[in-house]
Amino acid sequence: MTAPSFAPDAPDAIPLLAVEPEGLDAALDALPPEQAAWARTLGFKAGSGEVALLPGEGGLAHALVGRGKPERRGRERFALAKAVAKLPEGAYRLDGNLPERELREGALGWLLEGYRFARYKDQTPPKARLVAPEGVDAARLETLAAAEWLTRDLINTPSNDMGPAELEAAARQVAEEAGATIRxxxxxxxxxxxxxxxxxxxxxxxxxxxxxxxxxxxxGDGPQLTLIGKGVCFDTGGLDIKPSASMLTMKKDMGGAATVLGLAKAIMGLGLPLRLRVLIPAVENAIGSDAFRPGDILRSRKGLTVEVNNTDAEGRLVLADALALAAEGEPGLTVTFATLTGAARVAVGPDLAPFFTDDEDLATALARGGKDWADPVWRLPFHEAYESMIEPGIADLDNAPSGGMAGAITAALFLRRFAPPRYCHFDIFAWSQSNAPGRSKGGLMMGARALLAALPEALGL
Structure with missing residues (x-):
């Protein structure tokens, strides 16, 4: 797959004017009269993602794209990306006095809109390319887009071609490209x-x-960052087998691993001045004669015992050993990404990445980073009153408390028992349920851009 990139700047790049409904008349009045008349004839109203192609003597002279009403812009991300498929082949230069955040979001969304998962069937990408707008960090945006394309590819690959060995191979390729070591x-x-x-x-x-x-x-230098991703390459639920409908998207249960590999690719590609460690427990939760059972009591790397009350709550088990390993070294800031609980989806829906941390400064930086980089996150609490819910009495911990309440919180509390002191946990969905601007149906990176934006403040970079 071709890496995401902006078009080279060229004098023949087609001007693309972003217009909002309130400023439409003024924008049209600034155009040559024949182009303005053509836009009015087309009935262009500057609705979100609406496009008007304005001809000139040599072909397409100008294109207009609607920004939509200001009060509705918070309802969708990457609105500019809605226009990409409507534009003919060519290079476009974005005009208009867009706010910095909207300009950056528009440029990134354009790159993300170019993603196609073409491993098993040819997919035609859009042919309209954007010249990097003046004032944006084009190299950074291309790096972020490449990281997300990697994450999406890994998640979208079905489990017969993305088992633990193939996930290892992907990690080795990321390491080799950046000169990292891997064990x-x-x-x-x-x-x-x-x-x-x-x-x-x-x-x-x-x-x-x-x-x-x-x-x-x-x-080799700088503060330490440890990223841990849940790498359950397929989850049958184990002996507590999932219903058929619940298994249909279980190729995405390694979405946490895919996210940390994409994020690591971005961090290393940007050359951030830090020391990075990535830990991925890669498994398949299969059903077989040697499968672990409900009622088993397991001993963890940390020494804590865990009663298994549901074999479908396996992600927190594999993460626990990885967290314990991280805590034995110099973990610095440790962050887990995992498609851990359905309860998180019930709490915040599919579009938000909920996170847990006791670090107030980090929480503030994450909220700001999510807003600045079109990567919405929402903080949920490590509510200590629920600690007793994960203490079964017969063992130190319960991997699946009964009662059906606060499932995302109890899972996060379980992980915190194994984590280093400075810890943040993301319980992500890692999936787009339908095509949306900049987000095709399928695998999705969530929370990573917010964390990347928070790192300078969180680590003092």
């Missing part, structure tokens, strides 16, 4: 190196889909 612990070696929960969850899978822990390290 992978596979199969029974997980037991020898004391990763019992990762081994237990993945041990029922076929030998060629054996569980593993991927450990990538990059950078």
């Amino acid at each position: 992978v612990t596979v199969g029974d070696d997980l037991l020898a190196e004391n990763f019992p929960l990762i081994h237990t969850v993945g041990r029922a899978a076929a030998p060629h889909r054996a569980p593993r822990l991927i450990d990538l390290i990059w950078g």
Whole structure:
């Protein structure tokens, strides 16, 4: 797949004027009279994503794109991307006095709109390309778009072609491109190196889909950032098997791993002055003669025991061992990304990335970063009154408390028992349920741009 990029600047780039309804008459009056008349004939009203193509002597002389009413702009992200498929082939230069955030969002959305998942069927990308608008960091936007394209590709790949071994291969490629080191612990070696929960969850899978822990390290100076992604490459639910309808999107249960690999690609590509560690427990939660069972009590790397009350709550188990490993070193800021609970979707829906942290400054920076970079996030609490809900009495912890209440919070509290002191957890959906501007149906990166924007403040970069 061709990397996302802006068009080279050229004198023949077609002017693309972004217009809002309130300023439409003034914008048309500034055009040559014949072009203004043509726009009025077309009935152009400057609605969100609406396009008017204005001819000139040599062909297309100008294009108008609607911004929509200001009071409705908060309802959709990447509205400019709605116009991309409506424009004929060519390079376009965005005109108009857009606010900085809207200009940046529009340019990034244009790049994201170009994504197509074409591994199994040819897909035609849009042929309209944008010249990088003046005032935006084009290289940064291209890097962010490339990171998201990688994340989407990994999530969209079906599980027969994206098992633990293939996820490892993707991590190795990311490491090789950036000059990072990588170490992978596979199969029974997980037991020898004391990763019992990762081994237990993945041990029922076929030998060629054996569980593993991927450990990538990059950078020699600066503050430490540890990213941990849930890499459940397919989740049957285990012996507590999921209904058929619930399994249809379970190729995305490695969305946390895909997100941290995309984010790592961006961090390394931008050359941020930090030390990065990426940990991915990669498993398949399969059903077999060696599958772990409801009622089993497991001992974790940290030594805490866990009663298994639902084998479909496996993500927190594999993350627990990875978090314990991170806590043994110099973790700095540690962040987990995981498609962990349906409860998070019930709480905030599919469009928000909920996060948990006790770090007030980080929470503020994340909220600001999400707003600035069209990556909406929402803070949920580590509500300590619910700690007793994850304490079954027969073991230290319960992986799936009964009662059906506060599922996202209890899962986050479970992870915090294993985490280093400075910790943030994202419970992401990693999926777009339908085509939207800049977000085609399928795999989706969530929370990563917000975190990237927060890092300078969070780590003192």
